[in-house]
Every structure is written in structure tokens, then in C-alpha cells.
Amino acid sequence: MGSAAVCEAPVTRSASACEDRRITRSKRALRQALIALLEERGFDSITVNDLCDRADLNRGTFYNHFRDKENLLAxxxxxxxxxxxxxxxxxxxxxxxxxxxxxxxxxxxxxxxxxxxxxxxxxxxxxxxxxxxxxxxxxxxxxxxxxxxxxxxxxxxxxxxxxxxxxxxxxxxxxxxxxxxxxxxxxxxxxxxxxxxxxxxxxxxxxxxxxxxxx
Incomplete structure (x- = not known):
């Protein structure tokens, strides 16, 4: 609840900063997931679902930032x-x-x-x-x-x-x-x-x- 309260701050700048941190965390998690999966099975065998599962993110979050796995890698x-x-x-x-x-x-x-x-x-x-x-x-x-x-x-x-x-x-x-x-x-x-x-x-x-x- 503590983190939710911070993200719901009424000041626009604070809300924007909170959103930026969420985006950064999501991209960092996907990057780490990509690295691990490249080492384990190779790019051709990776799916978007694999990336989301490993990063503990939903597909909607993935597609908010990337078109597909090729775009993610690029x-x-x-x-x-x-x-x-x-x-x-x-x-x-x-x-x-x-x-x-x-x-x-x-x-x-x-x-x-x-x-x-x-x-x-x-x-x-x-x-x-x-x-x-x-x-x-x-x-x-x-x-x-x-x-x-x-x-x-x-x-x-x-x-x-x-x-x-x-x-x-x-x-x-x-x-x-x-x-x-x-x-x-x-x-x-x-x-x-x-x-x-x-x-x-x-x-x-x-x-x-x-x-x-x-x-």
C-alpha cells in the first residue's frame, strides 16, 4: 500500500516520476529476461510469453513498450x-x-x-x-x-x-x-x-x- 500511495500523489510531476520509474523497472526486467533466455535457449526459440513470464510482467505491459521480440532486441x-x-x-x-x-x-x-x-x-x-x-x-x-x-x-x-x-x-x-x-x-x-x-x-x-x- 505504501508504494501505491506514492504513485497516487496528486502532484503531476510526482505522478510522472512514478510512471517513469515503473517504465524503467519494466524495461530492466525485460532486459534481464532477454539475457537469461538468450543464454538458455537462443533468440529463435523465445516467445513474448516467455519474456513476460520470466520478467513477471503481463503482455499488455510488454506491448506498451515494444512491438515484438525483434523490436525488444533491437x-x-x-x-x-x-x-x-x-x-x-x-x-x-x-x-x-x-x-x-x-x-x-x-x-x-x-x-x-x-x-x-x-x-x-x-x-x-x-x-x-x-x-x-x-x-x-x-x-x-x-x-x-x-x-x-x-x-x-x-x-x-x-x-x-x-x-x-x-x-x-x-x-x-x-x-x-x-x-x-x-x-x-x-x-x-x-x-x-x-x-x-x-x-x-x-x-x-x-x-x-x-x-x-x-x-
Missing amino acids: VFEDEVMADIAALQERMQRISLADMLAYRVAGTPLPLLVDLFDYLREQSDFLHAVLGPGGDARFAPRLREAVCENLVQNILHEKYRTNPTAFVDYYVAFYASAYLGIITRWIERGTLESSEDMARIAMRLFFIKPGESIEL
Whole structure:
């Protein structure tokens, strides 16, 4: 009864805030339900009823916010991509010289630390979506938004403005490698710290064939 009294407050702003909290709780519950069900049975086998049962919500609440399960997944994926987009402006200011300077100093690049911090926060969702029961279309989006942008931004200007076929392959090679680093880290349960992962990412960019494989 206590919570009902709060929600029935006569002040419009209070009522609106209460409604906002209900919406947030409902979406959070559906997100957690989606993650659990993706891990258990895969997206193709999930129904709206499954999501509602797991989230302890009725179908009406689900359809107040989402058209179907595909829309639910897309909304949560887009939220992650929007957060990552906020880091892209900082990526555009990184140069190869910056990375090398931090590498020589033995200090992780702050942007990479922030990136891995965010990926850790989202690791449950990313593990489910990038896994065998998730969405095969999401990995290429993540590779393009994070890995390709990062690699392209540290190229010399002449390669960015007029890329050759070889440069395209170069970017694709390193972008796929960095996606592999992210995926492997998430699969392993994000055991390493964000600082260590930033150092690993920087080290792998500068490692040469035949060189000792040490951090």
C-alpha cells in the first residue's frame, strides 16, 4: 500500500516520476529476461510469453513498450551502440603517435580503459547477444563502430583520405582482430582488468611477426 500511495500523489510531476520509474523497472526486467533466455535457449526459440513470464510482467505491459521480440532486441542493441557512439568522438582524436607514447610509457590509453570499462558493464548482455543463441548481425555492428573506427583513426592521414584496397584489407584485419579480443575477454568472464585489456590491445597493435609474445 505504501508504494501505491506514492504513485497516487496528486502532484503531476510526482505522478510522472512514478510512471517513469515503473517504465524503467519494466524495461530492466525485460532486459534481464532477454539475457537469461538468450543464454538458455537462443533468440529463435523465445516467445513474448516467455519474456513476460520470466520478467513477471503481463503482455499488455510488454506491448506498451515494444512491438515484438525483434523490436525488444533491437532497442537494447541500439542503446549499447548509442553509448559506444559517445566514445567515437574521442576515438577520432587518437593518433598512432598517441598510442605509441602511452605504449612506451607503459601506461594504458585512457580511452581504451573507458571502452573496456563500458564493455564490462554490458558484459552480460554482450555475452548473450554475441553468443550462439544471440544475434549474428550485432557483431559486425560492434566491429564497425568500435574496431574499424579505432584502426582507421590511427592510420596516417594519406591512407584515411584515399584508401587503397590493401588499406581496406589492413583495416579489416585489425578490426576483426580487435573484435576477437573483445569477444574472447567477454567469453572468459572479463577476468582481466580494463587497464590490462587496454595494454593488451595496444601491445597487439605493435607486435611484429616472430617477436616474443609478451605483454
